Each structure stands twice: as C-alpha cells, then as structure tokens.
Amino acid sequence: MLRTAAATLALTVAVLSLPDDAAHARRQGRALTIEDYYRVTTVGGTQMSPDGGWVLFTVGHRIEEDNSTRSETHVVATGGGSPPRHVVHGGREVANARWNDESWIEYSVEQERWKAHPARLDAPERIETERSDPRGRGVAAGGGRGGRGGAAPVRSADGRWIAQLRDKEQPRSEPTYASAFEERHQKRFKGAIFDWKDFQRDGEPFPAPDPTARPAQQLVVRPAAGGDERILVDLDLRPAGLAWHPDGSTIAFTADPKWRDPLLYSRSDIWTVTMDGAVRQVTRDTYNYAGLTYSPDGRYLAYTRTYGTDMVIRQKLNHGGPRDLYVRPAAGGEPVNLTADWDLEPGEARWSPDSRHLYFTATIGGETHLFRVNAPGASGGKPVVQQVTRGPRRVAGVTFDHAMTKIAYTVTTHHEPAEVYVAAIDGSGERRLTEVHRRLTDEIAFSRAERLQWPSHDGTRIEGWLMFPYAYDPSKGPYPLIVTSHGGPHSATGYTFDFKDHYFAANGYFVLDTNFRGSTGYGEKFKWATWGAWGDKDGQDVMSGVDYVLKRYPIDPRRVGHTGHSYGGFMTNWLITQYPDRFAAAISGAGISNWVSDYGTADIYRTKETEFYGTPWEKEARDRMIRQSPLTYAGRVRTPTLFVHGEVDQRVPYEEAEQMYFALRRRGVPAKMIQYQGQAHSISGHWNNVHRMLNELAWWDQYLKPRQRGGTDLQ
Numbered sequence: 175m176l177r178t179a180a181a182t183l184a185l186t187v188a189v190l191s192l193p194d195d196a197a198h199a200r201r202q203g204r205a206l207t208i209e210d211y212y213r214v215t216t217v218g219g220t221q222m223s224p225d226g227g228w229v230l231f232t233v234g235h236r237i238e239e240d241n242s243t244r245s246e247t248h249v250v251a252t253g254g255g256s257p258p259r260h261v262v263h264g265g266r267e268v269a270n271a272r273w274n275d276e277s278w279i280e281y282s283v284e285q286e287r288w289k290a291h292p293a294r295l296d297a298p299e300r301i302e303t304e305r306s307d308p309r310g311r312g313v314a315a316g317g318g319r320g321g322r323g324g325a326a327p328v329r330s331a332d333g334r335w336i337a338q339l340r341d342k343e344q345p346r347s348e349p350t351y352a353s354a355f356e357e358r359h360q361k362r363f364k365g366a367i368f369d370w371k372d373f374q375r376d377g378e379p380f381p382a383p384d385p386t387a388r389p390a391q392q393l394v395v396r397p398a399a400g401g402d403e404r405i406l407v408d409l410d411l412r413p414a415g416l417a418w419h420p421d422g423s424t425i426a427f428t429a430d431p432k433w434r435d436p437l438l439y440s441r442s443d444i445w446t447v448t449m450d451g452a453v454r455q456v457t458r459d460t461y462n463y464a465g466l467t468y469s470p471d472g473r474y475l476a477y478t479r480t481y482g483t484d485m486v487i488r489q490k491l492n493h494g495g496p497r498d499l500y501v502r503p504a505a506g507g508e509p510v511n512l513t514a515d516w517d518l519e520p521g522e523a524r525w526s527p528d529s530r531h532l533y534f535t536a537t538i539g540g541e542t543h544l545f546r547v548n549a550p551g552a553s554g555g556k557p558v559v560q561q562v563t564r565g566p567r568r569v570a571g572v573t574f575d576h577a578m579t580k581i582a583y584t585v586t587t588h589h590e591p592a593e594v595y596v597a598a599i600d601g602s603g604e605r606r607l608t609e610v611h612r613r614l615t616d617e618i619a620f621s622r623a624e625r626l627q628w629p630s631h632d633g634t635r636i637e638g639w640l641m642f643p644y645a646y647d648p649s650k651g652p653y654p655l656i657v658t659s660h661g662g663p664h665s666a667t668g669y670t671f672d673f674k675d676h677y678f679a680a681n682g683y684f685v686l687d688t689n690f691r692g693s694t695g696y697g698e699k700f701k702w703a704t705w706g707a708w709g710d711k712d713g714q715d716v717m718s719g720v721d722y723v724l725k726r727y728p729i730d731p732r733r734v735g736h737t738g739h740s741y742g743g744f745m746t747n748w749l750i751t752q753y754p755d756r757f758a759a760a761i762s763g764a765g766i767s768n769w770v771s772d773y774g775t776a777d778i779y780r781t782k783e784t785e786f787y788g789t790p791w792e793k794e795a796r797d798r799m800i801r802q803s804p805l806t807y808a809g810r811v812r813t814p815t816l817f818v819h820g821e822v823d824q825r826v827p828y829e830e831a832e833q834m835y836f837a838l839r840r841r842g843v844p845a846k847m848i849q850y851q852g853q854a855h856s857i858s859g860h861w862n863n864v865h866r867m868l869n870e871l872a873w874w875d876q877y878l879k880p881r882q883r884g885g886t887d888l889q
Contacts, residue, residue: 269281392405512549
C-alpha cells in the first residue's frame with residue numbers, strides 16, 4: 175500500500191534557530207586538518223531524570239595513542255545557567271550510569287554500585303544491594319514504564335515482579351573416538367567444519383554458530399522483594415521484547431515459532447503469558463512484530479509491524495511493504511493501524527502517561543524528528559500524525575521526564591557535531607544545554623552545505639546537499655567535485671556531521687551527497703523504486719544531481735570523482751561502468767561487483783531473493799543479477815579507481831573488490847587496492863579511519879588536482 179504524507183505536520187512548535195548559510199559563510203577560522211579528527215567527540219546516551227531537572231549524557235573521546243575511545247559521563251541541569259559536570263568517583267570514570275526513581279544517579283565503580291544527587295556529586299552513597307532494573311523512566315523514545323528489553327531483567331509497572339529470560343540447559347556430549355590414532359588426527363585438525371546454512375555473519379568469527387542450535391529460553395519471574403522464581407514460559411521458543419501489562423497480570427513478548435527451521439527467514443509473532451502460566455500466540459500471519467508496549471491504562475498493546483521476508487518472496491512482491499505503528503485492544507479485538515495514512519516509517523513508540531498519544535522518531539527527508547499520534551478515542555478519534563520537533567537537523571536519543579512534560583535529545587547538523595538540547599513536550603521553549611564542541615567550532619571554519627532539490631531524468635524530485643570548499647571564492651574556480659553515495663540502499667544521508675566530507679572540502683573540493691531513489695524518508699514508492707534494478711533509477715538520480723550542480727556552480731566537469739561505501743561502493747562500481755566518460759577518479763568502499771558470486775558468500779542473501787526476485791539457479795533472477803552486476807560491464811571502465819575493503823568482510827566479501835580490481839588492472843586501467851587486516855564490513859578503528867582518509871585524499875589529489883599535488887602515494 176503506497177500512501178502520501180499530506181496532513182502529517184499539524185502541531186505548532188517553535189523552530190530551532192540555526193545559523194543560515196550566509197551567516198555561516200561569514201564565519202572566520204582556519205581549515206580543518208586531519209589531526210582534528212582526534213578532537214571531535216561523540217555526544218549521546220541522553221537520559222532525562224524522572225523529575226525533569228537533569229540530563230545525563232556521555233562524551234566519547236578518540237584516543238590516538240591506543241586506538242580507543244574513552245567514554246565520560248556528564249550531567250547538566252535542564253534549566254540552564256550552569257555548565258555540565260563530569261561525573262567521576264574519586265577521580266575515576268563511572269560506568270553504567272542511570273537514574274533511579276528519586277532522580278539520583280546510580281553508577282558502578284569497580285563492581286560496586288553508588289548513588290549521588292546530581293547537585294551533590296561529591297557526596298555519593300554506597301548501594302548495599304544491587305537493584306535489578308529501573309522502571310524505564312527517563313529512557314529514550316521507545317522505552318516505557320511497562321518495562322521493555324531482551325535479556326535484561328524487566329520490572330513490572332507496580333515494582334512487585336521482575337521478569338527475565340534464561341537459556342535452557344542443553345545436554346553436553348563429549349566426542350568419542352574409535353582409537354587413539356583417530357583421536358590424535360582429529361585433534362590435530364586446523365580448520366573449520368560446519369554443516370548448517372547460516373555459517374557466516376559479518377563481524378563474527380568464522381564459522382558463525384548455527385542459529386538454530388541455540389538453546390531455547392525460559393521466561394521466569396521472581397518477586398522483587400526476594401523469594402522463589404516461577405517459570406512462566408518453557409516452550410521451544412526464544413522470547414524477546416518483554417512488556418508488562420500495567421496491572422502485572424500479563425507479559426507480552428515476541429517470538430518466532432519456526433526459529434529452528436533453517437529454510438525460513440526469521441519472523442516475530444506476538445505472544446502473551448499470564449502470571450498463572452497460560453501462554454497464547456496472538457498473531458500467526460508471517461508479519462514481523464516489534465516494540466511491544468502497553469498503554470498506561472492497560473487498554474492497548476502498541477507495536478510496529480513490517481512484512482516478513484518469506485511473505486515478500488512467496489507473493490513475489492515488487493516492494494518490501496510499509497512499517498506501521500499499531501495498537502491492539504489488550505482484552506481482544508481488531509488492531510488499529512495508527513499510521514495507515516502516513517507515508518513514513520515510525521520508530522518504536524512510547525505512550526504518554528494519559529494513554530492518549532504515542533511518541534516516536536522518524537526520518538523525513540534528510541532530517542530526523544520526534545512525532546506523535548493519537549490513540550483510538552483520543553483527540554477526535556481518527557489517528558493523525560503530528561510533528562513535534564522541527565528544523566534542518568537530525569534529532570536523536572529522545573528522552574522524557576516521568577510526567578512527560580519535557581524532552582531532551584541531541585541535535586546534529588552538517589557543520590556541527592551533536593549537542594544536547596531540551597524542550598517542552600510539544601517542542602516549544604527549546605534550549606541548548608551543552609557546548610561540547612564550542613572551542614572546535616570557534617577555531618575551525620567548517621564548510622557550509624547547501625540543500626538542493628532537482629528533477630531526475632524522469633522528473634522525480636531528488637534531494638541532496640552540496641558542501642562548499644574551504645574559503646570558497648567563485649572567482650578561483652572551477653573547483654573539483656567529489657560525489658558520494660550512501661549505503662543501504664534503504665537508508666539516507668542528511669543533516670549529520672561527516673568529518674570526511676569536511677576534510678575533503680577543507681582541501682579544496684565541492685562535495686555532493688544525494689538521497690537517490692531507494693533512500694528512506696521520502697515514502698514507500700520512493701523507497702522501493704529501484705526494486706529489481708539496483709543502479710538504474712538511483713544511478714540516474716545521482717547523475718542528474720551532477721548535471722544540476724555543474725550548471726550552477728564553478729565546478730570543472732573534467733575533475734569529478736565518485737565514492738561511497740557498501741551500497742555506495744556498488745554505486746561507484748556501477749556508475750564508472752555506465753558513465754565511463756563522466757568521472758576522472760573513483761573510490762569504491764566495500765562495493766558489490768558481481769551479484770551472482772555474492773549470493774552464498776555474503777551473510778545477507780535475502781536481498782537477492784527479494785529485490786532480485788530469486789536465486790542464481792532461477793533464470794529470471796540470474797539474468798537480472800548478471801544485468802545489474804558492474805563486473806558485466808567492466809570492459810567499459812576508463813576511470814582510475816581505488817578499492818577499499820576489509821579483509822574479513824562477510825557482508826560484501828573481499829572477493830567483490832578483488833574481481834573488479836583485477837578487471838581494471840587486466841585492461842590497463844589505473845587501480846589500487848587497500849585491504850584492511852582483520853576488518854569486517856564497516857572498517858572500524860581510529861587508526862584505520864585516519865589512514866583511509868589520508869590515502870583517499872591522496873587519490874583525489876592525484877587524479878582531480880594533478881597540478882596542485884601530483885601523484886603523492888601515501889602508505
């Protein structure tokens with residue numbers, strides 16, 4: 175079902191005051207350097223205190239010496255007037271900080287638990303008895319007092335009971351040998367033996383354990399005040415997402431009844447269990463359910479629903495279906511789709527204390543914001559989605575006070591990393607609480623990014639952002655251009671701080687980011703527009719963006735490069751084969767080159783069975799895989815290309831880069847490979863990030879700015 179997003183934005187709120195492009199352009203400061211990478215911190219982990227007076231948050235510092243990230247806990251008053259305070263205990267960093275019901279901070283230091291009032295951090299009190307789990311107050315959007323979580327203990331709303339999942343014991347069997355000779359040779363074996371289908375998962379040791387051989391789990395409850403536990407669920411299931419009914423009589427959870435069948439994709443049905451152990455499977459329709467949470471008045475169970483992968487394959491759909499927010503009467507009855515007329519994708523929801531609204535975050539274009547929707551019977555009856563926060567930015571880590579009169583969250587823009595903000599529950603009265611990056615932003619003139627919209631070749635409107643070179647002066651053009659494509663493809667770029675983009679811009683490049691078709695945040699039709707033909711329409715969208723900026727900005731069409739990672743790497747491989755005369759250089763990060771060889775060697779084969787309509791042994795699907803594989807057209811490539819890949823990538827196996835690299839070298843096209851030892855798909859680690867940026871800039875300078883730097887070759 176394809177829908178429109180009209181009538182979505184109905185709530186009047188105060189718009190965040192952010193610097194406009196003109197004001198930003200007037201700022202003076204030096205250019206960003208690669209050494210500044212270690213000065214940029216990550217701000218997140220926001221938690222508002224139950225009384226709404228304080229916000230806990232974390233600050234992550236990148237440490238060059240040992241390639242680590244040091245995390246600090248800070249607290250700031252929501253009323254402003256005083257700077258944040260670093261939460262330490264005897265000069266040592268604290269861990270696992272959280273609010274208790276009295277709005278004191280509880281934290282760990284060397285396996286001991288302490289608590290302190292946020293206004294008196296220097297007078298902590300030791301907690302003699304470890305408490306299992308708070309009631310979810312002050313957690314991010316999607317949390318709730320009803321208790322939610324997976325393996326962590328979950329306390330009932332009245333505080334009387336604690337529910338927990340526990341693996342069932344499995345019998346252990348010791349190997350037997352026919353002889354000492356056989357035993358010696360079996361134990362001398364160095365290698366891997368496996369006989370299950372899902373033998374690889376990116377970022378895990380090879381072979382990955384058989385997911386169908388894991389133990390089932392019991393759902394047990396015990397009195398919070400102490401006493402004997404009781405087993406409520408003891409079936410061949412692995413429950414998740416526990417949610418207590420407010421009266422403590424029932425627990426809802428999700429579980430896949432077919433989880434041991436290796437030929438089926440995982441799914442999650444809704445189940446309930448009463449305190450006397452009566453288990454009921456509520457759904458049996460092959461949809462996927464998640465984010466269970468009861469309304470505080472106990473009338474409704476809310477959840478998100480998406481299409482199951484087996485459903486898409488079985489029906490040979492040309493889309494992956496919507497993600498919607500539902501409520502179901504707890505006493506029985508038909509569910510209600512609260513977002514049926516809303517063409518975006520809601521995150522997990524949190525109920526208001528009066529059970530009249532649910533709050534959730536969602537991506538809308540390049541922005542991310544908080545929304546709310548009325549429950550059945552509230553605000554006139556018909557569900558209407560309303561936008562709470564606004565402005566050209568991305569909001570994350572939304573957290574509420576207990577009464578849900580305030581919200582705290584982080585805000586990220588193109589030219590500034592995340593900072594902590596607070597506002598009223600309707601988004602009004604917004605205040606910035608932190609200036610973590612103030613010294614950095616005062617010293618460095620981060621490049622401005624201009625939002626663009628243009629028509630693709632078939633008239634579809636595309637959104638993107640053009641970042642300007644440092645000290646941009648039109649008279650000094652034409653400038654080189656780097657075009658980047660995001661991963662996914664079902665994700666989106668937007669208002670977020672990207673150090674690499676700023677690093678390239680600081681070195682004299684325009685940088686263009688596009689949300690081509692397949693991106694999220696623009697509705698279902700846009701998201702699924704590339705089904706069955708990855709690279710076609712989305713490739714046209716990117717190229718139309720290149721044409722758009724070439725006509726309007728002083729950019730040299732002979733000095734344009736393209737790059738991206740994951741799906742962006744595939745797009746790089748695809749575009750240099752389909753538009754061989756348009757790019758002077760390219761950098762392909764962990765990109766597919768051969769969809770046929772990728773099937774069975776990658777840990778996500780579902781994308782081929784859904785969006786390519788089948789497997790390589792089915793002719794129609796095989797023909798489509800061959801047609802959409804960049805390797806098929808490698809004979810056209812003339813673009814010098816740098817390939818960047820992790821050695822043990824199991825999402826896009828290393829051989830994908832190797833095939834494309836060899837094809838170019840075999841034809842005499844300049845190509846270079848950087849393989850990161852021991853790295854999975856994401857290629858993580860500060861040392862790797864810096865090394866990669868240094869070498870990528872050298873590649874751009876070699877082919878897009880030859881007269882400036884020549885062919886510097888960094889190792």
